[in-house]
Amino acid sequence: MERLPAGGLDGVTFVAVSLPMHTATRLALPVLRTLRARLPGVPLCAFGLYAPLNDVLLRAHGVDVVLGPEYDDALVAAARAAHGLAPAALPPGATSAAARARALAVVPDRAGLPALERYARVRWPDGRESVAGVAESSRGCKHRCRHCPIVPVYDGRFVAVPADVVLEDIGAQVAGGAAHITFADPDFFNGPTHALRLVEALHERWPALTYDATIKVEHLRRHDALLPRLAATGCAFVTTAVESLDDVVLGRLEKGHTRADVEAVTARCRALGLALAPTFLAFTPWTTLDGYRRFLDDIEALGLVPHVAPVQWTLRLLVTQHSRLLELDEIRAVAGPFDPSTLTHPWSHPDPRVDALQREVMTRVGVAPHEPREATFQAIRAQADAAAGAWRAPGPPLVARAAIPYLTEPWYC
Numbered sequence: 001m002e003r004l005p006a007g008g009l010d011g012v013t014f015v016a017v018s019l020p021m022h023t024a025t026r027l028a029l030p031v032l033r034t035l036r037a038r039l040p041g042v043p044l045c046a047f048g049l050y051a052p053l054n055d056v057l058l059r060a061h062g063v064d065v066v067l068g069p070e071y072d073d074a075l076v077a078a079a080r081a082a083h084g085l086a087p088a089a090l091p092p093g094a095t096s097a098a099a100r101a102r103a104l105a106v107v108p109d110r111a112g113l114p115a116l117e118r119y120a121r122v123r124w125p126d127g128r129e130s131v132a133g134v135a136e137s138s139r140g141c142k143h144r145c146r147h148c149p150i151v152p153v154y155d156g157r158f159v160a161v162p163a164d165v166v167l168e169d170i171g172a173q174v175a176g177g178a179a180h181i182t183f184a185d186p187d188f189f190n191g192p193t194h195a196l197r198l199v200e201a202l203h204e205r206w207p208a209l210t211y212d213a214t215i216k217v218e219h220l221r222r223h224d225a226l227l228p229r230l231a232a233t234g235c236a237f238v239t240t241a242v243e244s245l246d247d248v249v250l251g252r253l254e255k256g257h258t259r260a261d262v263e264a265v266t267a268r269c270r271a272l273g274l275a276l277a278p279t280f281l282a283f284t285p286w287t288t289l290d291g292y293r294r295f296l297d298d299i300e301a302l303g304l305v306p307h308v309a310p311v312q313w314t315l316r317l318l319v320t321q322h323s324r325l326l327e328l329d330e331i332r333a334v335a336g337p338f339d340p341s342t343l344t345h346p347w348s349h350p351d352p353r354v355d356a357l358q359r360e361v362m363t364r365v366g367v368a369p370h371e372p373r374e375a376t377f378q379a380i381r382a383q384a385d386a387a388a389g390a391w392r393a394p395g396p397p398l399v400a401r402a403a404i405p406y407l408t409e410p411w412y413c
Contacts, residue, residue, distance in 0.1 A: 002114060009038055014082035016045040016075060017063075022149065022318060025050040025343055029061055036062030043082045047071040049153055050343075053321050057340050068153055069139060072106070104139075104161050107168045116173065120409035122180045122210070122236065130210070132407065133178030137166050137198050141186040143216065144324070146254045147243075147281070150186050152322040158190045163198050167205070174206055180236065181211040182407065188213035192223050203233035210236040212277075212407075217242060217257040220265045227272055236405045237275035240265070245298050249286050252328065266302050275404035277307055283316040283358045285334050285349060289388040292357065296381050306403050309410040310369070310376045314362040319345040357387040373403075 015035055019025045028046070035044055046058045047067040055066045065078045077087040121129040140158035144151045170181055181202075188195050195213070202209060213230075217240050220227065230238070244250050245259045262278075269276045282292065296313075299305060317325070321338055325331045326345070335345040349355045360383050368376060385392050 009035075012039060012042060014043050014045070014079050015039065016047055016079070019046050019048040019050040019054075022050060022320065022343060024048075025054060029057075032058070032061040032063060043078065045075065045078050047075055049150065053149065053152060054343060057343070060340075070159075072104075104159065105165055107165050107172070110172065110176075116177050120407045122212075122405050123408055124405050125403040129408070130179040131177045132180045132182055133170065133173030133176070134182045134184050135166050135170050135173070136184045137161055137163070137188065137195060138185045138190055140190075142190050143187070143218075143256060144254065145241075145256070146252065146324040146327070147317060148186075149318075149320050149323070151324055152320075158186075160191050160194050163194065163201065166198055167201060170202060170209075171205070174209065179209065181209065183211060183213040185214065187216050187219065189215045189219035189223055189226075192219070192226055196226055196229055199230065199233040199235070207234075210234045210405075212237050212239065212405075214239040214241070216240065217255070217261050217265055220269070221257065221261045224268060227268060227274060231272045231274045235274060237277045238269070239277045239279060242278040243281045244284070245295055246286070246291065249284060252286065252330070253281075254324075263302065266304065270303070275307065276304070277309070277404065277406065278304060278312070279315075280308070280312045281315055281317050282313055282361075283349075283354065285317070285330055285347060287349070287354055288351065289353060289357065289384065290390075292354070293381070293384045293388060293390065296377070296384060300377070305377045306373050308373065308377075309406065310365045310373060311410045313377070313380050314358065314365050316358055317347075319347060321345075353387055357384060360387070 017028050017032060017035075019028055032044065032046070035042075043064045044062055045065040045067065046063045047069075048071065049069045051058065051066050051071075052068040058066055067074050067078070080087060116131050116133055120132055122132050123129050138158050138160045140154035141148070141150050142156055142158050144156050170178075173181070199211065202211065211234055213235065215238050220238070220240060241255075242262050243253055243255055245262060247258050250258060266276060280295075282295065299308060319325050319331060319335050320343065323345075326335070331347070334350065335347040337345065339346050361380050364379055364383060365376060368379075381392075
């Protein structure tokens with residue numbers, strides 16, 4: 001958000017770097033090298049979901065303290081120690097579980113961060129933009145999808161943040177200019193009762209406030225009766241990790257849904273006027289050129305082209321350290337040793353044409369970030385046809401359908 005000003009590290013006695021995602025961790029590595037060089041005697045801490053997954057690598061970059069996602073009390077203790085202070089005393093009989101619960105009951109203090117308007121915004125179909133804030137109603141996930149980086153850390157566990165804490169945090173952000181809230185939970189319907197109580201209270205307090213959330217296809221299907229309540233309380237769109245429309249691939253990933261579920265959820269959300277923003281793993285070791293072409297055709301048939309952020313046409317399966325993907329013979333057959341520069345086990349597709357197409361599609365998306373999604377889609381479909389050596393009769397241009405709201409910074413790991 002901002003460059004480190006001259007003298008910005010003067011007098012600093014402790015530095016903590018947040019690593020919530022894969023991309024954030026890659027961006028952090030050169031920063032950590034710089035910090036270690038400029039602050040040779042100052043304790044460095046890395047915390048968040050990706051910190052324990054990369055413990056050895058982080059320590060090689062000079063990190064002294066590595067903390068997982070339930071880091072709150074430990075982070076405070078590390079900061080106090082860096083200032084020569086004793087750890088805060090726990091109440092008599094307190095357990096680690098009680099300490100975590102106490103940490104979750106603390107309302108985030110965002111004073112000192114850049115103003116909200118500096119961050120991603122929501123762009124509406126009419127071109128308006130709204131300042132967006134962020135909150136989390138839960139941490140972790142009760143599912144164990146094979147490719148998900150949350151699984152090696154939480155292993156099917158999730159914890160709810162008290163609703164009054166979430167609402168107070170949202171209220172502070174509304175006072176700071178937020179007109180929309182992104183719920184950052186890995187899955188908002190891990191605790192559907194908790195989630196619905198929260199958004200109904202949110203809507204009662206701030207009727208004009210909109211929000212978005214991430215919810216599994218499996219949960220959208222299972223909790224179908226709750227979807228009208230999302231639409232009625234200001235949900236602008238739901239991000240859902242479809243990943244694939246191939247039931248074989250979905251089975252390999254242990255996603256918990258099928259192609260038929262995706263079709264049913266798409267129709268249901270459209271009927272309710274609840275915008276669906278699907279995400280995909282378009283390129284996997286199981287992708288074929290013809291399969292990718294069918295995938296594009298299927299998305300068009302479902303009427304989802306304007307719902308898909310262009311980066312989603314390019315995304316390649318990440319095999320991260322300790323990933324459950326490494327349980328699969330097919331993955332071990334194509335994946336190489338862990339590469340600390342990419343934080344992944346690099347893999348090559350058995351058909352080099354598929355890897356070449358992925359690079360071409362990524363380049364195409366990168367050079368036209370602001371063109372209509374339908375135009376990008378048509379260009380990518382032409383690339384896929386050419387890669388497969390297939391001829392397609394020129395059809396009429398895709399008619400631009402009603403766009404959906406979206407964040408100006410696309411979601412991806």
